[in-house]
Amino acid sequence: MGCEEFEVLLNGYIDGELKDPDLKRVEEHLAGCPHCRKLVRDYRRLKEVTTEMRFKEPPQDIWNSYWQRIFHRITRGAGWVFFLVGVVAVAGFAIYEFATDPAVEALQKLIVFAIFVGLGLLLISVIWERVKASKTDKYKEIER
């Protein structure tokens, strides 16, 4: 096995993630290879720097209001669901009343039905678009 094939293992080695027999093989190779020992030193140094990197803290308000913003959006979502369920229930009831009302003519009923069916189809297509958009938008699309 040449040095190149060891290079990948060297990263596992400096991360303390190697187990025997790989660990033993790397240790034996390192003992006789100054090139790879230099690589180990470089990667260790690099790792020190990356581990040290820190970002500035955002203003404290960000942390204070962090949960509230999430909570509002979660509960707002539930609010919409209740709202839609309510609207559908009321509309269904109204349609039922209207359809079974003997005072209304059949033609009128038909026209009103057409309007509601049209609205219903539009609503379904909008929801369907949203679902499709959120599917492609979401983490699911990412192939790894």
Added chain:
Amino acid sequence: MTLTEQEIISKCQQGETKYYEQLVNKYKKSAYFYALGMVGSAEDALDLSQEAFIRAYRSIKRFKLQYQFKNWFFRILTNLCISHLRKRRRRAEVSTEDSKGATIPIPDDHFNPHLLLERKEIMRQLWKALSELGDKQREIILLRDFQGLSYKQISEILEIPLGTVMSRLHQARSRLRVKMADFM
């Protein structure tokens, strides 16, 4: 009364939203800083990390208790960051061409050194080098060295085998090593 993470999650699964606050508080900082490292913008990092918590909550019923919440959550977050970066790049491609199809350079404020706590030359260079890596290479460096996760955790988050974790980390670090040669 302190609840274990699993107890908190099963409360959430029963619809008790208020318990979710404990999980959010536990992971909000690492989520925010991880997203910041991925996308290089404080505003976007805030939005993305919060969006990830919201999406996690919305699908918490599907979460299986034998897994680690953190790994599952970071999978959602990391995928959000990657698709955000893709969209940003697509937008940049569209907006950088004028009517004749010539490229106009747009000022890009992402990965600004002002986001760093310490602006030593070596940190600036590292931040610049990280921004020049591919998304997946930056992602794995951040998960390993910045978040301090084990290969096992990373393989669960990214849904890749352990061997791929090691080889991808190797690719990412050897590119970084070249970019950081002046400081090595």
